[in-house]
Amino acid sequence: MVANGIGHSPAPTKPPGGASGLEGDLVSGLTVSEERARAATDPTVGSVVLEVASGVVGVRARYDVTYPQLDGLWPGDPVNVALRQPVLAEIAQFGDEVGRLEEELPDAGRTGGSSTLTGGAVVHHLDNRLVSAVYDLNSVVDGAARPAEVVGSALVDLATGRTLSIGDLFLSGSPWVETVAILAGRDLASQFGEGVLWGTEGSDTSQVGGPGLIPEPRTFAVFGISATALILRFERYQVGPGALGTPAVRIPWSWLDGLVDPDGPAGSFVG
Structure with a gap:
């Protein structure tokens, strides 16, 4: 050091x-x-x-x-x-x-x-x-x-x-952002429980500090990739209460087949 x-x-x-x-x-x-x-x-x-x-x-x-x-x-x-x-x-x-x-x-x-x-x-x-x-x-x-x-x-x-950017990974015009939002929501619900995430039925939306899981590229601006998965990270208060910290989601590339640009940066991970 x-x-x-x-x-x-x-x-x-x-x-x-x-x-x-x-x-x-x-x-x-x-x-x-x-x-x-x-x-x-x-x-x-x-x-x-x-x-x-x-x-x-x-x-x-x-x-x-x-x-x-x-x-x-x-x-x-x-x-x-x-x-x-x-x-x-x-x-x-x-x-x-x-x-x-x-x-x-x-x-x-x-x-x-x-x-x-x-x-x-x-x-x-x-x-x-x-x-x-x-x-x-x-x-x-x-x-x-x-x-x-x-x-x-x-x-x-x-x-x-x-x-x-995350959009560079996917085919232009494909419903990738909607699909990623759905898959991320399911993963987060499995981690923290139903009704915890902002915008879901029964949740408290009074402390929303970010875009939540709105299907827009900016929602998934913090991301990484591995050979097996798309890695998503969310800021504290972005998708739920502060107790969730900065949640992480991994979406296997196989779940995104047909959406990933085969000639793009992640093309070698699918198909």
Whole structure:
């Protein structure tokens, strides 16, 4: 771990909180141009390494988070930039929130000493085309009403460095979003019980904090992929009461056959 900055962890580590940062044997083997290769003698993308961003903002508020990078590519490569962007954005937001509260509450002795940002990423998939990461962070800001659980994701095209959306996985014009909403609703109901989710019969909708399970792409903006399933994540209060946390759903690709674009990023997982 490297303090007060962004540093390199030479071997896969565990994000703060104990969750494993890697799923399975994640090695790409993609050959890239000499300009992108960190070592000109070995222009291949290897495995995932977890980097650590650790430091202080404000007076004493601390952040200690991990994010994935691909071994073999320069830090400035578009792929590695895309993989650390979700974490750096949350660090910036954490710093803004700490600074705002320090300005608003100077006489109350709020110095940010108990403010922390922790967490990290889990890489669900890496092959010669794509890398998929999901980020779980926990922000505790001294003076804020409650801790904030933050989820994010990045599905990155290794050839271009472009961050892909969930809609890029499916056939244009297909009822994929309606199908995903139905399947996600069934999975969540099996996890938490009928009538718990916002918008279902008997539920309390007074605390709705997000789009719920409305069949729109933005509902499923936080997602990952593995070779076997589409992984969906939801923000706290998005689909139900805060006690649900940040729920996760896995939908097997076999359930989405006919909807996934066979020529798209997930095409090799179906059929």
